Amino acid sequence: QKEVEQNSGPLSVPEGAIASLNCTYSDRVSQSFFWYRQYSGKSPELIMSIYSNGDKEDGRFTAQLNKASQYVSLLIRDSQPSDSATYLCAALSGNTPLVFGKGTRLSVIA
Amino acid sequence: DAGVTQSPTHLIKTRGQHVTLRCSPISGHKSVSWYQQVLGQGPQFIFQYYEKEERGRGNFPDRFSARQFPNYSSELNVNALLLGDSALYLCASSLYEKLFFGSGTQLSVL
Numbered sequence: 001q002k003e004v005e006q007n008s009g010p011l012s013v014p015e016g017a018i019a020s021l022n023c024t025y026s027d028r029v030s031q032s033f034f035w036y037r038q039y040s041g042k043s044p045e046l047i048m049s050i051y052s053n054g055d056k057e058d059g060r061f062t063a064q065l066n067k068a069s070q071y072v073s074l075l076i077r078d079s080q081p082s083d084s085a086t087y088l089c090a091a092l093s094g095n096t097p098l099v100f101g102k103g104t105r106l107s108v109i110a
Numbered sequence: 111d112a113g114v115t116q117s118p119t120h121l122i123k124t125r126g127q128h129v130t131l132r133c134s135p136i137s138g139h140k141s142v143s144w145y146q147q148v149l150g151q152g153p154q155f156i157f158q159y160y161e162k163e164e165r166g167r168g169n170f171p172d173r174f175s176a177r178q179f180p181n182y183s184s185e186l187n188v189n190a191l192l193l194g195d196s197a198l199y200l201c202a203s204s205l206y207e208k209l210f211f212g213s214g215t216q217l218s219v220l
Contacts, residue, residue: 004152008150032207034208034209036211042213043198043200043211043212043213043214044153044200044211045211046208046209046210049208088152088153090152090209092207095165095166096166097143097155097158097166097168098143098155098207098209099155100145100152100153100154101152102150102151102152103151103152
């Protein structure tokens with residue numbers, strides 16, 4: 001059973017701080033990893049993808065991947081109240097369907 | 111370009127009824143996936159179709175069925191609805207490994 005684990009939160013950070021969201025996955029052969037943002041009552045929106053070990057930066061977002069530790073993280077710099085949402089981590093192995101974690105609820109306090 | 115479109119946006123049914131949900135993928139995307147998301151959980155995989163063929167099926171009962179049409183649009187059918195089928199049903203289209211979700215259909219079973 002392929003699993004993606006996330007702390008459900010809520011994770012509360014003050015405005016302007018760095019939010020750090022973490023995710024672990026069970027399938028060692030997972031190759032591709034994704035972070036989705038989901039506002040309450042809305043559908044998930046893809047914000048980051050990462051495929052190789054190391055960091056990948058896109059604006060205020062940085063995704064980090066460590067395949068040896070089976071660990072993925074998302075850093076949000078200069079957090080804004082508009083970043084308050086649930087963040088879903090997802091992992092893909094070959095031709096199997098994308099597996100999602102339960103999500104971490106982030107609350108950015110103004 | 112239009113994103114993934116789903117209809118209807120909201121639906122209220124009673125136990126035992128059946129429901130048909132519809133999805134049109136992003137232009138050029140040949141793969142459609144269906145996910146179920148219960149409140150507080152991550153999306154759970156139901157079906158994937160590619161070029162009108164079923165490529166994967168999640169751990170859902172036979173009451174759930176789907177198909178994909180020549181224009182790559184898709185339908186998800188659920189028969190003999192149960193209270194536990196109440197959820198947000200998400201359709202996603204994909205080009206390569208990235209999934210892009212529609213706005214979803216919120217199904218309430220009373």
